[in-house]
Every structure is written in structure tokens, then in C-alpha cells.
Amino acid sequence: MENDLSVVILAAGLGTRMKSRKAKVLHHAGGLSLVEHVVNSALALTSPDRVVVVVGHQAEQVQETLSGRGVRFALQTEQKGTGDALSVCRAEAPEREGLLIVLYGDCPLLSVDTLNTLLSHHRNSGAAATVITTLLDDPSGYGRAIVDDAGYVEAIVEHKVATTEQRAVRQINSGIYCFDAALLWKHLAEIEPNPVSKEYYLTDIVEILNRAGHKVSALLHANSNELMGINTRIELAIVDRILRERKVRQLMLDGVTIEKPETVIVDLGVEAGMDSLVEPFVQLLGNTTIGESCRIGAGSIIRDSQLGDGVEIAPYTLIQSSTIDAGATIGPFARLRPGNHVKAAAHIGNFVELKKTTLGAGSKAGHLTYLGDSVIGAGVNVGAGTITCNYDGIHKHQTTIGDGVFVGSNATLVAPVELGSGSYIAAGSVVTETVPEDSLAVGRGRQVNKDGWAKRRREQQQR
Numbered sequence: 001m002e003n004d005l006s007v008v009i010l011a012a013g014l015g016t017r018m019k020s021r022k023a024k025v026l027h028h029a030g031g032l033s034l035v036e037h038v039v040n041s042a043l044a045l046t047s048p049d050r051v052v053v054v055v056g057h058q059a060e061q062v063q064e065t066l067s068g069r070g071v072r073f074a075l076q077t078e079q080k081g082t083g084d085a086l087s088v089c090r091a092e093a094p095e096r097e098g099l100l101i102v103l104y105g106d107c108p109l110l111s112v113d114t115l116n117t118l119l120s121h122h123r124n125s126g127a128a129a130t131v132i133t134t135l136l137d138d139p140s141g142y143g144r145a146i147v148d149d150a151g152y153v154e155a156i157v158e159h160k161v162a163t164t165e166q167r168a169v170r171q172i173n174s175g176i177y178c179f180d181a182a183l184l185w186k187h188l189a190e191i192e193p194n195p196v197s198k199e200y201y202l203t204d205i206v207e208i209l210n211r212a213g214h215k216v217s218a219l220l221h222a223n224s225n226e227l228m229g230i231n232t233r234i235e236l237a238i239v240d241r242i243l244r245e246r247k248v249r250q251l252m253l254d255g256v257t258i259e260k261p262e263t264v265i266v267d268l269g270v271e272a273g274m275d276s277l278v279e280p281f282v283q284l285l286g287n288t289t290i291g292e293s294c295r296i297g298a299g300s301i302i303r304d305s306q307l308g309d310g311v312e313i314a315p316y317t318l319i320q321s322s323t324i325d326a327g328a329t330i331g332p333f334a335r336l337r338p339g340n341h342v343k344a345a346a347h348i349g350n351f352v353e354l355k356k357t358t359l360g361a362g363s364k365a366g367h368l369t370y371l372g373d374s375v376i377g378a379g380v381n382v383g384a385g386t387i388t389c390n391y392d393g394i395h396k397h398q399t400t401i402g403d404g405v406f407v408g409s410n411a412t413l414v415a416p417v418e419l420g421s422g423s424y425i426a427a428g429s430v431v432t433e434t435v436p437e438d439s440l441a442v443g444r445g446r447q448v449n450k451d452g453w454a455k456r457r458r459e460q461q462q463r
């Protein structure tokens with residue numbers, strides 16, 4: 001960690017080219033908002049109180065997204081350009097001395113290694129500022145770095161205002177800079193609004209520093225992908241793909257088998273243990289952790305859930321905010337809405353829906369069942385078609401099922417209701433009252449057989 005380094009992240013813009021009601025830096029790539037990626041890189045370099053995020057558009061939401069990280073915020077009330085954005089954090093930027101790195105909130109692929117290279121390059125060059133640049137085949141949209149023979153930057157010219165000759169320059173400004181903080185603050189106010197766009201371009205600082213007799217160094221970075229700034233949803237999709245490819249590769253290197261990895265979507269916050277196997281078209285999202293030797297069936301989507309070792313998820317299963325203990329088997333075509341705890345070696349089969357339900361160890365709900373707001377003990381068999389009636393139209397109620405209960409098929413459990421342990425529920429029962437332990441509950445119309453009735457009816461119809 002550097003102790004004379006501050007980082008400012010510019011994240012106040014709306015991002016007009018996104019054509020969105022949502023601020024650009026709140027759009028997600030790899031399961032995190034763009035600004036979170038950038039803040040994560042900054043926090044690898046310096047302490048949170050030395051990181052300032054400039055917010056403006058949807059400032060509250062951006063601050064909310066970053067809450068708990070301990071970074072500072074500065075408010076840019078009107079978006080008058082990147083030069084203006086930096087100037088509003090003058091009071092918040094903790095250091096007048098030392099170094100100040102400026103990052104743009106729309107550049108999420110930037111690695112900590114590259115930032116460390118920037119720092120050491122800057123310290124060695126003795127320049128007033130260092131700009132990370134790269135060569136692009138298609139530089140349109142980016143500011144062009146006008147570099148002299150010695151490799152120093154004379155100016156950065158924005159695409160919008162560049163001449164045809166300048167537009168032919170392929171070396172672009174990445175928008176990642178390291179400044180001598182004292183010199184930056186001394187000269188920043190000299191930036192004037194651009195005559196064409198009326199915006200204060202931070203990039204004008206390069207010419208200003210040159211005029212004052214200082215040098216601006218260029219760090220030419222080979223991996224231009226990493227410096228990609230997101231302006232449109234097309235770039236968002238490209239960055240999302242790159243982040244997820246990296247993630248999937250890392251999981252494979254860590255011992256997870258991923259079949260057809262190009263079809264699998266994994267958020268950056270996901271962890272998976274050795275020898276787990278992920279089938280095609282799976283999505284592992286949010287803060288999901290998967291134990292060792294699990295199998296995640298094709299087309300399943302798992303969000304914010306914890307799976308123990310040896311869990312088998314059959315294809316096309318949806319799981320959200322749930323805990324699944326070791327050896328449980330779930331699916332195909334099961335749906336776990338938030339708040340479930342499926343204990344060890346329990347089984348949930350096809351077309352079973354769970355919500356806020358604990359299913360005890362070794363218990364089974366194999367087919368066509370809804371279990372909501374229920375606590376189910378160990379070794380319970382829930383027959384096909386069983387429904388907990390947890391909602392009376394106004395309130396939700398709890399169903400409690402003791403250990404070793406056998407619930408016959410198509411039982412209707414009208415909550416609040418309790419089935420004592422070891423009890424047996426006859427198929428097709430509507431259960432509205434407590435069932436005592438070890439007893440049989442039959443709650444259905446008794447069957448009546450009428451001898452010869454069907455035959456007589458047929459004969460009548462033939463006449």
C-alpha cells in the first residue's frame with residue numbers, strides 16, 4: 001500500500017450514449033457495477049479514506065452501491081466535463097502533496113498490476129504527470145495523445161475537436177493518469193471550457209503543464225482491451241464477456257470442470273470447489289459458493305446461494321438465496337425461491353417449489369409440490385402433489401412437520417398446522433388441525449362403491 005497516494009474516480013456522468021435512465025457507472029458487467037470494479041482496483045492501491053469518488057447523476061444510488069467500502073464522495077452538481085469533475089473534489093482529496101491517480105468510472109477492466117506499473121513508471125520518469133496510452137486500430141471516440149519524439153505528451157486532443165490529421169493518430173488517452181498532486185491542484189483551475197463543446201476537458205491539463213515547463217510522460221500499454229472505456233451497451237457486452245471469460249478460466253484452473261465454458265455465465269463473486277462439474281448454459285450469480293464435487297445441471301440458474309460438497313443439481317433448476325447442505329439432490333425443473341435450507345442428503349424432485357422452507361436431512365419431496373413457510377424435520381417423505389396452503393389471502397402462516405412423517409400424495413396442508421413426528425397423512429387429505437405424533441390423519445370424503453352402476457349406465461345409453 002502506498003501512503004502518499006490518493007485516487008480520484010470520476011463517476012458523475014449520465015453516459016448519454018448508453019441511452020438509459022440509469023447512470024452509466026451503475027450498469028453491470030461480470031455481476032458488478034462498473035464503478036465497483038474501478039473502486040476495487042483503487043482499494044488495492046491505497047486506503048479507503050484516500051479514495052474519492054466524484055458522483056453526480058444518481059449520486060445517491062452510486063453512494064449506496066459503494067456503501068460499506070469506506071471511500072469518500074464529492075458531488076459534482078452539474079456535469080461540466082472531466083476537468084470540472086476533478087476540481088470538485090479538491091476539498092475531499094486528502095493530500096496536497098504526493099501522487100494522485102485519476103481513474104474514470106467507466107473503465108472496469110483495468111488491473112492493479114497496470115496501476116502499479118503506472119506508479120513506478122511515473123516515479124522513475126520524474127514527470128509532472130503520466131498518462132496511460134495505447135494503440136488502437138479504430139481510435140474513434142477517444143482522445144488522441146500527441147506525443148513528441150522523446151515520448152512526452154504534448155497534448156491530448158478530444159476526438160470531437162480533432163483535425164483530420166490528428167484523428168489519424170492511433171495512440172489514444174486511456175483516461176488513467178498519475179499526477180504530482182501539488183502541480184495538478186496548482187494548475188487545474190486554468191482549464192477553460194472547450195470552445196466547441198463548452199465542457200471542461202481534464203485532458204487540457206497536459207498542454208497547461210507543458211506551457212508551465214513541466215513534462216507529461218506517456219506509458220504505452222500493450223493490452224488495449226484492458227483500457228477499454230464503456231460508452232455504449234455494445235462495449236458493455238464486450239467487457240462483460242471478457243470479465244466472465246477470465247472468471248471461468250480461473251475456475252477451471254482451480255479444478256472445476258466446465259463443459260462448453262463459452263455458454264456458462266459466472267459472476268465474479270462466485271466460488272466453486274475442486275472437482276465440481278458445471279454443465280452447459282448454467283448461470284452462477286451473485287455471491288454463490290459451490291462446494292467440492294458438486295454437479296450443476298444444464299440450464300440451471302443459481303443466485304446468492306451456498307451449496308455444500310457433493311450437491312447434485314439436475315438440469316433447469318432455479319435456486320435463489322438458499323443454503324443446500326452436502327449431498328442434497330435437487331431438480332430437474334425445481335424452483336427454490338429465497339430463504340430455504342435444504343439439509344444434508346435431502347431430495348427435491350421435478351416441479352417442486354420451495355419458499356422460506358427448511359427441509360430436514362434425508363427428507364424427500366420428489367414431485368409436483370409447493371412447500372412455503374415450512375419447517376420440515378428429518379426423514380420426511382412428502383408425497384407427489386402436496387401443497388402447503390400458507391396464505392389465507394391476508395397473512396402467511398407456518399407449517400411444521402416433525403421427523404419421520406409420511407405425507408401421502410396430494411395432501412393439502414392448511415397452515416398454520418403441525419404434523420407431529422412419526423405421523424402418517426392419508427393421500428388426498430385436507431389437513432386443518434394438528435396431527436398428533438405417530439397417528440394417522442385421514443381428511444377426505446370416504447369412498448362409496450355402487451355395485452353394477454357403470455354397467456347399468458352403459459346399457460341405458462345403448463337403448
Ligand code: UD1
Binds near residue numbers: 014079081104203
Ligand atoms: C474520456 C477522455 C478521452 C479518453 C476517454 C477514455 C476527457 C475530456 N476525455 O472521454 O480523452 O480517450 O475518456 O475512455 O476526459 N464524468 C464526470 N463528470 C463529467 C463528465 C464525465 O464525472 O462532467 C465521468 C464519467 O462518469 C465517466 C468519465 O468521467 O466515468 C469519463 O467521461 P466520458 O464522458 O465517458 O469521457 P469520454 O468521452 O469517454
Ligand code: CA
Binds near residue numbers: 104229
Ligand atoms: Ca468514456
